[in-house]
Every structure is written in structure tokens, then in C-alpha cells.
Amino acid sequence: MKILQIIPGKIWGGAEQYIVDLGRELEARGHEVTYLAYDREAVTAQLERRAIPYQTLPFRWSLDRTSINELAAMLRATHYDVIHVHSTRFVPIAQLAVARAGCDTRVVMTRHEAHRTGVNILLRPLFRRLHRIIFVSDLVKRRYRGANGWISDDMCRVIHNSIPPYPYKDVESLRALYDIPSSAPLLMFAGRVKKSKGCSVILKALSRIAHKPFHIVFVGALKSEKYHRQLMEIAAAGGIEKRVHFYGFTPDARQFMRQADIAIAPSVTLDSCPLTNIEYLQLGKCEVSTNNGGQAEYLQDGRTALLVGPGDDMALADAIGRVIDDRDLRERLAKAGREHFEQHMSYSQFVDKVLEAYSNT
Template identity: 30%
Template sequence: MINVFHIVSNKIWSGPEQYAYDLALRLRNDDNYYIEVVCKKSEAVFNKFRSLEIPVSILPLKGLTDLDSPVRFARLLKRGQNIIHVHTFHDAFAAIWAKHIAENPNTRIVLTLHGVNRPRINYLSKKVYRDLDRIVFVSQRSYDEFVPRITRLDRKKCVIVRDSVLPARSEKLAQAPQLRQQLGIGSDQALIMYHGRLSHDKGLDVLLRAITQLDSSKYHLVILGEGNHKYVAQQKAFIVANQLVHNVTFLGFSDNVQAYIRQCDFGVLPSVVPEALGLSNLEYMMHGKAHIATNNGAQLEYLENGKNALLVDPDNPYELAQAIEQLTTDAVLRSRIGMQARHDFNDHLNYDTFYKQMTELYASLFKAP
């Protein structure tokens, strides 16, 4: 049996936490693995992982200057075959220190990089890269932005394993309220959905500028997610100033997003910054929903304009408005794109494919060279 320890140090729930959660959910039912999570003292994150009914340890996880966390964590690594799976660069420090303190030669460290980021190239960072056993990139785009910029990096350690999303349980999908009925949305209005972090990076303000150009009788936009209070307040003020109050509803954070996706006509994900993968995109695809995305990140690796999505330039409200208008008025196009998206997800983007690749990676770390 292989012991897998996921370290997640964010205090809020975001993409890396969901990645670790979904993987832990699958690993806990796999007889080949023991799974445990290490996190900060954050009620939201701690309680979410505890719901999996697996061991969850709380450590400070303060980065390079934190010596307490690796000392305490090392106690978990004294025996067996151990994999420490970290999701941020600064958590790699704690993992490396803990490995050295534990003095167990059967301990490996895996870092998944969830963004499109250039690497740090100072002396200490290069030493961290050397001490890692695998660096996992969630797309070719994230790999290309990172790996060529580091001289003498062992590229055998660098692998691309595209992440995916797990389908929600049927009983959970049934728990969400009926949006059309709750919000009074008519059958002649398209129910449009945005979900994710509420920020300029994700393009929410671009989306709101875009819908000012649309016929207000033809759509209703539902927004799921949380963000910086000042930014959210600015967007709500924009909605009031542009008389969109009856066309836009903020529903806040939900841990049952897929239940809402199933009810929408199509989604809009207008990210301004390049996406390393775009798990939100995959959620629409999984449920057979058309969606609009930007063409500036790894979306281009699995989305084709007009086939399984509509793609637009980032930070371009005029082009985005045209795409929204197209899907709002053409139900046949929505259906065709959604059907193709579901086929592509089931064919090569599904979670079973990701899980098989990840567990094969885990097992390979203990095979003789």
C-alpha cells in the first residue's frame, strides 16, 4: 500500500483544493492507497475534507520560515512508501524538509502546478526543483510556460496530466432549487450562467459590459461564486447603473454547482488571463451544455470554436456579446455544441482517464529505474 499525503495550504476553497478533494475521494476507495490530508486551520477547508471521512491534520504551513510544520509532518513519514503531493511551490519546502527529517528513503514528493506561471529561477528555487520527484503540469500550455525557462532541469521529472472533474452524485444534483421557478425566468428567456471566482482575471466585468449590448427581454444571467468584496461591490453598482437588476442574479458560493449547470441553457467563462486548464469549462462539457470561453489559454487544447464551444478574444466585450447573442437566439446551435462537448468529455477528458494516469504516476515512483 502507498500512503498519499495531500498538502493544501490555502484558507479558501479554490481549484487546487477541489483537485485534491476529488483525488482523495477516489483514492480512499482504492485498496492500493492510504490517503490523508494536511491543511491549515481553516474551517471551510478543514470541514470539506473531513466530510470525506479520512484523516485530516492541521499544521501552520507558513512556508520557508516555518520549521514546526515539517518537524510535525515528518512523524507521519517514518514508515512505508509515502507520496507527499503538494499544490503550491511554497508547500514544497515543508515537504522537502519533512522528507529529510523523517529519513525514510521510500518517500517521494509530487508538485502539481495549477497555473500558467513562469518559474522562479533563483538558487533556492532550483534546489527545490531538483529535490522534487515529479512536477505535474495540467496542460501543455502550463508546461511550455515553465519547463524551457529552467536550465539543467531534469525533464524526465516533468509530466503533463490533464485534470478533470468528477460528476456529482445524483442525490446531490436533486437538491438545488429550480432556478427558473425561483427567479421567475420565462421560457422565452435564455438562462445564462457564470461560475467561478468573481474577479477581473476571470472576466466577470467583461461579461457584464457585454450584456449591456443585449436585448434585456431575451436572457437572465446567474452568477455563482465569491470574490473580493470591493470588486463585487463595483460590479453590483455597474448592474444598478446600467439597469440590469432584473437580468442578473448573484447566488454566492455553492458547493453544488453542477446542479445549477444542468439547469442553464449555456455558460460563459470569459477569463482574461490564460487558463492552465479550465475545470469550469469541463463541467459544462460533462453535462452537455454549450459554453463560451476565451482563446488565450489551455482551452485551445480541447476546445474548437463552433464545434464544442464558442471561443472569443479575452477582454473583448463586443465580441463576447456577439457570441452570447448567437447562443441566446439559436437553440439548435446550443444543442449541437452541447452534444459534441459531452461526447468529447466522455471520450478523452473524463475523470477516469485522469485518475488512471495519476495512479500510474504514483506507482511508477517506486519502480526500479
Template identity: 30%
Template sequence: SSDIPYYNLPLSGVFDLFSALRIRKIIREESIDIIHVHNFKTLFSIVYAKILSKKKPKIILSRHLIKKAKNNPLYNFLYSKIDKIIFVSNMAREEFFLSNPRIEKSKTLVIHNSIKPQEEKANTLNIREDNNISEYALLVTFTGRIVPDKGVDILIKAFSQLKPENTYLIIAGSGEEEYLKELNKLVVECNLSSMVIFLGFVKDISSLIAQSDIGVFPSVWREPFGLSIIEFMQGGKSVITTNNGAQKEYIINNETGILVEPGNAEQLSNSLKTLINNKQLREEIGQKGKIYFEKELSYEQFYKKIISTYNI
């Protein structure tokens, strides 16, 4: 909204007193009650500002990583100044506490991420028309950052084991240039040039999802919480993803999606084959995923949980 004040601050970490002084002024002038931050680097200036202020706003941190907490005097000082830490998954919370940081678990909670409802609008993207694809062909789609952690190379290898008729692999997203070159080379080596389409960055993801049949997210790293996955669930599309991250917290294997081992191209290929060859199963999993999303992961629930946290 244009009437919300916006401030551009360095927020550069432990020695950033300039940002702290600016934030102290903002706290005083705007009568701030709550400050919600999303990483520890930002938190330093926020904590300094609170110490320097007469008004003492509550500090809430959202943790978006699966990573052990730093356990040293400096960070234990930060933990003592936080009112709540919100983790995006149980796995993220459990990993954080493995290093025994000096913060009470009662000051932490888990709120799964969500996405806003898709607005009704005309498609700005027509994959089939733009790429001369038959309306009867299946579209297997990956969306996200094109980086090694996302396992897109595993997906291409899995697809090459099938070479399914009348099926296309759509890869949407931008990322590391060298990795993209490797993927393009792999497509050529696997004789998949006519079956794999790189779209680059796609703004209208909802149009892409609507035209897709299967969403595949073969991450080889532990996903703290995969937004791309729940976008497909929201759209009623079946999904295949890996079982090494927080996906297990919202994907019930063979019900709301299919889980596979990370880096296992053969297992991924078999799961793709199952969904490609079984329209009924594909649609059932998509609908169950959508029902689960609406019941457990809707933006309305997410919003209520965040607001409830603000009322500490």
C-alpha cells in the same frame, strides 16, 4: 473518509523546520511512500523531512499556475529533490520552462484536470421558480470567483449590447466586494436590472448547470485550466470562453465550444447572439463538448493517469 488520519501543520515555507520534523515522524509512523504537494511553499518542509528521514518517499508536485519557474540556487535545490511535476496544461508547462530552471523535462508531464461524475439527485435549486422566469426563457450562466480576472464586467457589457428577449444572465459565485459593487452599478447603468441575476455562492452547481442553456467564461487572465468550463461540458451545455489560456487545449472552436478574444465585448456579444438565436447549434456544441469531455477529460482517465504517475 473518517478513518484517514488528518494532520494540521503550518507548512509556512523555507524556514518551517517544525513542519519538517512532524512530517518526518509521519513518514516513519505511517510508512509513507509518496507525498503529493500542490505548491512550492509547501514543498520546502516536505523536502527537509525527506532529507531527515531514513525512508525516502517519492515527491510529486502538481503545478496549477501559468508562471515562469524561479531560477535560483534555492529553487534549483528543490527541483533536484522532486521526482515528478504534474502540470495542469501544456501552457503551464511551457511557461514554467521559459526561465530555464535546472530540472529535466523528462521529470515533468501534463495531466489535464477533471471533475467527478455528477451524482443523480433532486435539484435543490430552481432558478426559474425562485425568480419568476418562464420555462421558455434562456439562461446564460457564469459560475466562478467574482474577481476582475474573470471578466464578468465584459460579459455584462456584451449582454447589454444584445438585450435579448426572454433571456437572462445568471451570475453565480462569491468574490471581491468592491468588484461586486462595480458589477451591480454596471448592471443598473446598462438598464439590465430585470435581466441579470446575482445568485451569490451556489453549492448545487449541477442543478444550476442543468437549468442553464449557455455557459460563459470570459476570463481576461490566462486560465491554467478552467474547471467551471468542463463542468458545463460534462453537463452537455454549450460554452463560450476566451482563447488566452489553456482553454485552447480542450475547446475546439465552433465544435466543442466557442473561443473569443479576452476583453472583446463585441466579439463576445456576437457569439452570444449566435447561440441564443440558434438552438440547433447550441445543442450540437453542447453535445460535442460532452462527448469530448467523456473521451478526453473524464475523471476515470484523470485518476488512472495520476495513479500511473505514482508508480514511477
């Protein structure tokens, strides 16, 4: 099968890595994958660093004539079985290019976002011709179809995200770097350090259990120095500032995640299917998270994780305190999470489902 993946971002992020990971596995299974991207250095430099061949189009807007014509020329020159788009704004370009080329290429869209977005009535015929819509969670499907009730259920598939296995890479020890004693569990937040991810809620919760042994490391880029100061003010008010550490951005975040004893991911926004939670499942880590997004579909409270309401620092403090105090509980949660990933969410199963969505049957 020949597959054209359209990379949606103007910067490099989780969605872009998701597409590249998928493409690599498809190629490993014998399929041919071509990548189309914006001509932006933030994206093209990352593709070149990974030695991934690509082509660019301007993608100025959803009905950009230049992009439609150039994509149609590509389709006339090479027969692609599938165009996989990862944003609604690329659907009109892909569908009009297919029509202009006069080919039978199937267009598949993955809906990654949880917010409600209604499709313009003039563009609906193009969306009705989609071969499949992949939703990364039932939450995303409910919200998108709630705003677009005319979408046929036959074209819809729910496929939770997954993470491919990554080889081990030696990185520095966070315990050694921050002089964390072996008796103190290493708590970790991995991701962009910003308010919507619940970072201030974490520190308010930890301030409530300051008498317990722990250190926490935030691995990820800080939104701003101002927010960093706000977080440290919360930590200082709670008397825990010497046990709060900010490592910053690193391309090896997944390797550092291996060092966590307890993973904390208390997003206060409606996340669609957060990859960080899935990464911790794959790594077999004890998770404390929130129950407000797509993660609640694959994290079972009390079995594979502890879940609390978003923004509830008291409940978060109680949950973190439980797994700090009870090593058996955190090991049991971690083991069950790893087993759930292997049985239901492995990357091999994920790609099988994507290929089924691509198929013409």
C-alpha cells in the same frame, strides 16, 4: 500504495476540493491516503464536515524546521510511497523530511498556477530530486519551464484537470425564482464574481444584444458590494438590469449549473486549467469562453465551444447572440463537448494518469 496528500490552502477553495476528490478516488481503488493541512479552521472545518481524517503541521515557511522534523517523524513511523504536494513552497519541506527520515518516498508536485516563478538557486537541488512534476496544462508547463530551464523534461507530465461524477441533488428552480420565461435562454456565470473573471465584460456584451431574449444568473460569491454596484450600473446603462440576477455563494453550485442553457466563462486572466469549463463539458452545456488560458487546449472553437479574445465585449456579444438565436448550434456544441469529456477527460482517465506519475517505473 500509501499516499500523503498535502493540502496547500489556508482557506477552502477549488484546489482543496480537487485534492479531496482525488484522494477519494485513490481510496476507492484500494490505495491508502493521508491528508496534511494547515491548522486553520477554514480548512479543518471543511475536512471534518466531509468526515475526512487529517493531520496538521504549521508550514510557517518553505524551510520550516518544525514541519520538516514532524513530517520526518511521520515518515519514520509509516512508510509512504508518495508525497503529493500542490505548491512549490512545500517541496523543500517534503524533500528535506524524506532525507531526514532516510526513506525512499517519492515526492510529486502538481503545478496549478500559470504565472512564471523561478526557483531559488539554493533550492534547485531539492526540486531536481522530484520524482515527477504534473502540470495541469501545456500552458503551465511552458511558462514554468521557461522560468526554470534546468528542469528535466523526463520528470514532466501534463495532466489536464477533471471533475468526478457528482450525484444529482434537487435544488430550487432558478427560472421559478427569477420568473424567467421558457422562451428566454438561461445564461449562467458560475464562480467568484470579480473583474478578473470577466463579469463586467459579460454585461457590456449583453448590453449590445439587449434586444435578444435572455436572462443571466451569476452563481457565486461577490467580491464586494462596490463591484456589485458597478455591475448593476453597467446593466442599467444597457437596459438589461431586470434580466440580471445574482444568486450568491452556494455549496450546490454544480447542481445549479445543470439548469444553464448557455454557460459563459470569459476570464480575462491567464487561467491555468479552469475547472468551471470542465464542469460544463461534463454536464453537456453549451459554452462561450475565452481563448487565452489553458482552457483553449481542450475547448475547440466552433466544435465544443465558442471562444473569443479576453476583454472583447463585441466578440463576446456576437458569440452569445449566435447561440441564443441558434438552438441547433448550442445543442451541437453541448453534445460535442460532452463527448470530448467522456473520450479524453473523464475522471477515471485523469486518475489513471496521476497513478502513472506516481509509479516508480
